[in-house]
Amino acid sequence: xxxxxxxxxxxxxxxxxxxxxxxxxxxxxxxxxxxxxxxxxxxxxxxxxxxxxxxxxxxxxxxxxxxxxxxxxxxxxxxxxxxxxxxxxxxxxxxxxxxxxxxxxxxxxxxxxxxxxxxxxxxxxxxxxxxxxxxxxxxxxxxxxxxxxxxxxxxxxxxxxxxxxxxxxxxxxxxxxxxxxxxxxxxxxxxxxxxxxxxxxxxxxxxxxxxxxxxxxxxxxxxxxxxxxxxxxxxxxxxxxxxxxxxxxxxxxxxxxxxxxxxxxxxxxxxxxxxxxxxxxxxxxxxxxxxxxxxxxxxxxxxxxxxxxxxxxxxxxxxxxxxxxxxxxxxxxxxxxxxxxxxxxxxxxxxxxxxxxxxxxxxxxxxxxxxxxxxxxxxxxxxxxxxxxxxxxxxxxxxxxxxxxxxxxxxxxxx
Amino acid sequence: xxxxxxxxxxxxxxxxxxxxxxxxxxxxxxxxxxxxxxxxxxxxxxxxxxxxxxxxxxxxxxxxxxxxxxxxxxxxxxxxxxxxxxxxxxxxxxxxxxxxxxxxxxxxxxxxxxxxxxxxxxxxxxxxxxxxxxxxxxxxxxxxxxxxxxxxxxxxxxxxxxxxxxxxxxxxxxxxxxxxxxxxxxxxxxxxxxxxxxxxxxxxxxxxxxxxxxxxxxxxxxxxxxxxxxxxxxxxxxxxxxxxxxxxxxxxxxxxxxxxxxxxxxxxxxxxxxxxxxxxxxxxxxxxxxxxxxxxxxxxxxxxxxxxxxxxxxxxxxxxxxxxxxxxxxxxxxxxxxxxxxxxxxxxxxxxxxxxxxxxxxxxxxxxxxxxxxxxxxxxxxxxxxxxxxxxxxxxxxxxxxxxxxxxxxxxxxx
Numbered sequence: 001x002x003x004x005x006x007x008x009x010x011x012x013x014x015x016x017x018x019x020x021x022x023x024x025x026x027x028x029x030x031x032x033x034x035x036x037x038x039x040x041x042x043x044x045x046x047x048x049x050x051x052x053x054x055x056x057x058x059x060x061x062x063x064x065x066x067x068x069x070x071x072x073x074x075x076x077x078x079x080x081x082x083x084x085x086x087x088x089x090x091x092x093x094x095x096x097x098x099x100x101x102x103x104x105x106x107x108x109x110x111x112x113x114x115x116x117x118x119x120x121x122x123x124x125x126x127x128x129x130x131x132x133x134x135x136x137x138x139x140x141x142x143x144x145x146x147x148x149x150x151x152x153x154x155x156x157x158x159x160x161x162x163x164x165x166x167x168x169x170x171x172x173x174x175x176x177x178x179x180x181x182x183x184x185x186x187x188x189x190x191x192x193x194x195x196x197x198x199x200x201x202x203x204x205x206x207x208x209x210x211x212x213x214x215x216x217x218x219x220x221x222x223x224x225x226x227x228x229x230x231x232x233x234x235x236x237x238x239x240x241x242x243x244x245x246x247x248x249x250x251x252x253x254x255x256x257x258x259x260x261x262x263x264x265x266x267x268x269x270x271x272x273x274x275x276x277x278x279x280x281x282x283x284x285x286x287x288x289x290x291x292x293x294x295x296x297x298x299x300x301x302x303x304x305x306x307x308x309x310x311x312x313x314x315x316x317x318x319x320x321x322x323x324x325x326x327x328x329x330x331x332x333x334x335x336x337x338x339x340x341x342x343x344x345x346x347x348x349x350x351x352x353x354x355x356x357x358x359x360x361x362x363x364x365x366x367x368x369x370x371x372x373x374x375x376x377x378x379x380x381x382x383x384x385x386x387x388x389x390x391x392x393x394x395x396x397x398x399x400x401x402x403x404x405x406x407x408x409x410x411x412x413x414x415x
Numbered sequence: 416x417x418x419x420x421x422x423x424x425x426x427x428x429x430x431x432x433x434x435x436x437x438x439x440x441x442x443x444x445x446x447x448x449x450x451x452x453x454x455x456x457x458x459x460x461x462x463x464x465x466x467x468x469x470x471x472x473x474x475x476x477x478x479x480x481x482x483x484x485x486x487x488x489x490x491x492x493x494x495x496x497x498x499x500x501x502x503x504x505x506x507x508x509x510x511x512x513x514x515x516x517x518x519x520x521x522x523x524x525x526x527x528x529x530x531x532x533x534x535x536x537x538x539x540x541x542x543x544x545x546x547x548x549x550x551x552x553x554x555x556x557x558x559x560x561x562x563x564x565x566x567x568x569x570x571x572x573x574x575x576x577x578x579x580x581x582x583x584x585x586x587x588x589x590x591x592x593x594x595x596x597x598x599x600x601x602x603x604x605x606x607x608x609x610x611x612x613x614x615x616x617x618x619x620x621x622x623x624x625x626x627x628x629x630x631x632x633x634x635x636x637x638x639x640x641x642x643x644x645x646x647x648x649x650x651x652x653x654x655x656x657x658x659x660x661x662x663x664x665x666x667x668x669x670x671x672x673x674x675x676x677x678x679x680x681x682x683x684x685x686x687x688x689x690x691x692x693x694x695x696x697x698x699x700x701x702x703x704x705x706x707x708x709x710x711x712x713x714x715x716x717x718x719x720x721x722x723x724x725x726x727x728x729x730x731x732x733x734x735x736x737x738x739x740x741x742x743x744x745x746x747x748x749x750x751x752x753x754x755x756x757x758x759x760x761x762x763x764x765x766x767x768x769x770x771x772x773x774x775x776x777x778x779x780x781x782x783x784x785x786x787x788x789x790x791x792x793x794x795x796x797x798x799x800x801x802x803x804x805x806x807x808x809x810x811x812x813x814x815x816x817x818x819x820x821x822x823x824x825x826x827x828x829x830x
Binding site: 013014015016017018020021022023024025026027030037038039040041042043044045046047048050051052054055056057058059062063064065066067068069070071072073074075098104105107108115116117118119173175203204207208209235236244248249250251252253259260261262264265267268269271272273274275276277278279282378379 | 429433440445459467469477484619622624665675684
């Protein structure tokens with residue numbers, strides 16, 4: 001028995017499972033012009049208020065940290081569930097803490113709902129352009145994904161009805177209709193009230209639950225937004241949301257609201273020992289104090305950044321790209337000429353420090369989204385937005401010959 | 416098309432996947448005498464120090480909350496990884512922050528390692544009595560579980576060698592040997608140094624990685640504990656640990672240490688948007704300040720509670736149960752008469768407010784652990800330990816006729 005194999009050989013001890021995602025390379029820092037992801041504006045983080053909230057919350061509740069789930073059960077910290085329920089009443093939902101499950105980000109909500117409902121081969125309906133995480137999670141589970149058409153006002157409920165009718169005729173009953181009705185990701189639309197009513201009628205008629213994602217719902221630019229789908233049909237909707245977009249994404253706090261029979265099933269699947277308790281305590285304390293004013297300030301800041309972003313795109317790209325103007329949120333959706341594939345820009349843009357979301361990653365049918373692009377604007381400062389868009393245009397010129405190069409350069413140095 | 420189905424019918428919208436765990440009933444509060452779970456002592460939570468640490472950490476770092484993973488990459492908050500690496504050097508491990516992946520509790524570490532290595536039908540070796548979470552996760556993945564024998568000093572490495580030899584002859588190569596060498600769960604042993612050396616030799620020879628869980632390693636009662644297995648054979652060991660047992664379980668912070676090739680694969684599987692950032696910030700700040708003295712105080716408090724617990728068991732149960740005296744940690748392992756099944760006590764004990772861990776839930780072969788029981792002592796106060804053990808003995812008397820009833824009652828009222 002040889003006991004001293006060299007270390008190089010010993011590494012072969014690890015025999016990985018099949019079908020894993022590619023290993024992640026070592027992190028080497030953030031790109032210079034970061035137009036991807038749900039990052040927020042560091043200048044809008046209420047630093048002192050959060051520090052004060054943290055100290056107050058811990059002095060009051062830290063003893064509870066000794067007990068899993070703070071001793072208040074697997075739904076999460078009671079004060080946070082109260083705070084979330086209060087916000088949801090602003091979305092028209094008549095809920096209390098017993099209907100709110102705190103999750104470790106809304107991504108965990110997606111995972112739990114998928115685990116509860118979806119088996120390989122099941123059909124799920126998603127909006128034709130939608131959150132890439134919802135797409136990748138459904139694909140990983142082996143679901144068949146049907147894309148429901150969107151127009152400038154959101155889900156095209158008439159054509160969705162035709163889809164459901166056709167599926168019924170074929171004996172297919174989808175496990176859910178996943179929709180982001182309030183600040184749609186990536187198109188930024190807000191579904192009008194009459195379409196919301198029609199959508200819940202369809203869900204009831206075809207007995208297909210709605211899986212409503214309201215991550216961005218508090219970031220609408222107008223004074224009023226129509227009530228959540230869960231307000232119209234609580235028995236037919238699983239509703240998820242997040243504090244990531246209005247407070248901070250590194251605070252991993254989302255929530256699921258559903259009927260008790262559904263919630264009890266989700267809780268049984270959430271075997272993570274609870275969601276981070278200090279995150280929960282600080283958020284609860286802040287929701288009860290500075291949060292409402294903070295969201296108003298954040299929306300004002302996002303509107304200014306959106307204006308800078310759209311001005312920069314118009315200046316740099318002229319009429320070669322269409323901007324889908326969002327009704328809220330943190331991103332714009334761009335349409336390049338129909339024959340152009342934005343994925344050709346990935347390398348050249350990265351070489352100039354620019355990263356963006358290619359449309360195919362946000363689409364049920366990637367090939368139909370080749371000429372589409374999502375640009376997020378909450379994180380970079382205004383000067384970086386201008387400079388980054390100029391670099392993106394320069395990369396595009398290199399690759400595609402448009403937009404005009406000389407104009408860009410001249411304009412980008414004197415914004 | 417009828418659009419107004421009654422709500423009761425609409426509930427049938429939700430068609431759950433097959434094979435789900437049973438829904439969890441509504442939480443109705445903690446049991447009176449709680450001897451289960453990794454809860455800690457509320458009196459030992461450093462409330463003011465944590466509140467101060469939180470305020471300092473947020474004033475310094477809160478702007479980073481605007482960015483996923485705090486802008487420091489998916490391994491976790493750099494200051495926390497530094498703090499964990501420093502503690503691990505105390506376990507003999509020569510690591511820096513680049514080798515440390517912060518996880519949302521060590522349970523997520525178990526999930527990630529299982530996801531990276533284990534496919535249905537694979538064999539894994541666990542200690543014959545072990546952490547129920549490690550067992551249930553491996554079972555859920557469809558792994559074949561082989562139980563390696565323990566004795567009073569931990570893993571019986573001689574018999575483990577025989578097992579590996581036999582498996583090799585049968586063409587079976589286990590995916591890992593999961594072991595809790597330092598304060599074994601549930602038996603409380605600390606594996607001697609010479610066995611550790613023999614264990615890593617076996618791992619190298621048979622090219623089976625060790626999956627080392629050191630959740631309780633800092634809670635040894637002796638002044639010194641032998642180095643971690645990962646210190647002896649970093650290339651052959653995946654090491655996980657947690658702050659739950661030494662700081663607080665509701666703070667969901669664990670970690671994985673592994674070779675870069677393994678760590679990069681685990682990171683690619685950790686698609687949770689990061690671990691709760693305020694938990695990470697507060698823990699990092701506290702690790703760098705009050706933590707070392709805190710752990711010393713906690714160990715002293717746990718030793719006192721263990722003494723109260725063993726005295727109570729001896730007083731209430733006399734010679735009818737054997738106590739396996741732990742060398743550290745937060746639980747005792749009890750042996751009831753060989754023909755007694757502790758599961759018979761679950762209902763009667765619960766009726767008296769007492770919950771405990773039945774041996775079968777902590778055993779590779781549940782039937783061989785019928786007469787075994789784990790009692791955790793960190794959470795309840797000393798009076799509750801005494802009263803709860805008396806209630807447990809009374810329940811046992813009801814069910815089994817032992818121990819003597821009259822003695823218990825008389826003694827339990829005047830501890």
